[in-house]
Each structure stands twice: as structure tokens, then as C-alpha cells.
Amino acid sequence: MKNYFILYKPFLLFLGKFFLTYLLLASAYQFYLGGFPEGKTDAVTNNVAGFTQQVLQFSDPGSYVREETGQSYFKIYYKQQYIARIIEGCNAISVIILFISFVVAFSGKRKATLLFIFGGSLFVYVLNIFRIALLVMLTYQFPEKEHILHDVFFPLIIYGTVFALWVIWVNKFSKYASKTAQ
Template identity: 45%
Template structure:
């Protein structure tokens, strides 16, 4: 009976947190994106594009970003070649919401939980920006591998990181361990 109670508590915490954060994120997107007279992405998507461009320029790839005029995306152009577009789904917020929901579901004391959420979210966000920069280089240098790189290799990096953070949380910090 106790194990059923733990599962139910986990599910309530997980889906409650996920629903709340997803709702707040959708409000943010509705408030910050524009599709009426012109297209304009949310500031977080613009920040990811800008930081990706900074990394690419830092490693010698002459990169420019610009708002796509016909859709909610940021065009990433390397050495004059339109290499990729950064959309809302590329900004890692949805993955961070999933990460936070899981951590809250196995929450510990408030301080360690809060610190781990902050650390993990920052790590996921940072790895995501580096991941996008690397995929842009790979797509620029090896466009023939675009599908496998975009659909298999690079998602495994971000989801693998999230899974690893969950595993560390369960093993080291959650009250489930105790």
C-alpha cells in the first residue's frame, strides 16, 4: 500500500508541476512572440540564437543571425550560407520544465532541491547552446548528415544530460534514497 501511495504522490507532483510550468511558459510565449504584423521570436529563443552565434564566431565561423521574415524562427547564417533555424523548441525550456518536474517529484529539503534545480537548469541550458553550435558546424561542414545529426545524435546529448542529472538526483540527493 505504501508503494502505491509513493507512486500517486510522484504522479501528482510531477504532472502538477509540469502543468503549472507549461502553462506559465505558454503565457510567456503568448506575451512575447509576435505573428500579427511581423514575426518575432520570444526573448529566450533570441538569446539562445545570439549565444550560439557568439560561440560560432569565437571559434572562427563567421556567423550572423536574423529573425526569419516568414515564421517564428531565427535564421543562422554561417559564411553567407543559411545553415539552420532556431525555433522555440530549440531553446531547451521544455526540457528544463520536464527536468524541474521530475526533481520536484522526488524533492528533498527545499534548499538542496532549489539549488539542484538552478544548477541543473543552467547546465541543461548551457549544454543546449553548445549543442546547437556544434550541430550548426556539423551541418555547415557535413550537410549530407543533417538528418542523423539533427534527429538522433544531438537530441541524445540533451536528453542524455537530463537523464544523467535525474539519476544523480535520485542517487545522491532525493529523500527516496534515504
């Protein structure tokens, strides 16, 4: 049994760091969400809604996002038409937690790890805002395609980007990359 632990030590360390980081960040996020009363939207989702409105206003100055009283979501209006809602799950925090957990599990030098986590998280956050705005515009143009746009195409964009960032991280900056470069 000891030989298996020695043989699979790198894999087991990766799993341990990944799940520990994920559990800590997810727990901290759930604690954060618990601080908001029922029917009130959290600050991160509020910011995503505000930035989404600003992006949409480039295409349609009359676009706006309105928080529903007593509900924990925002309604998005584009070209004077209600198109979609922004809920807590739309703010990309769960995706960012997954991204950070993987980078920590394959950590490299501390400074590089922290910079990649910060830069990658910011990139995913901004990409998500543009993803929501584009989803609204395409749903307005092609309402019959809403299901495939929301449930297939746009998750592919965000998760595909996170996967690409992971590949860059592992191949360029992680401890694994420095061992294979030698």
C-alpha cells in the same frame, strides 16, 4: 482499494507531483509565449540565438544569426552559408520544464532541491547553446548527415544529460537517497 492506495502511495505521490509541476510550468510557459505577437520571437529564443552566434564566432568570426522579419525564427549563417534555423522549440525550455518536474517529484531538502533545479537548468540551457553551435558546424561539414545529427544524435545528448542529472539527483540528493544511505 484502500490497501492499493497505501501500498502505492509513494508512486502515486511521485506521479501527482510530477504532473502537477509539469502542468503548472508548461501552462506558465504557454502563457509567456502567448504574450508575443505572431511572427515575433520570444525573448528566451532570442537569447539562445545571440549566445549561439557568440559561440559560433569562435570558429568563424563571420558567423551570424539573423531574425527573419515577420517570422518567429532566426536563420544561422556559418562560413557565409545559411545552415539552420532556431525556432522556439530549440531554446530547451520544454526540456528544462521536464527536468524540473522530475526533480520536484523526487524532491529532497528545499535548499538542495532549489539549488539543483537552478544549477541543472542553467547547465541544460548552456549545453543546449553549445549543442546548437556544434550542430551547425557539423551540418556545414556533413550536410548529408543533417537528419541523423538533428533528429537522433543531438536529442540524445540533451535528453541523455537530463537523464544523467536525474540519476545524480535521485541517488545523491533526493529524499529517496537519504533513506537508502541509512
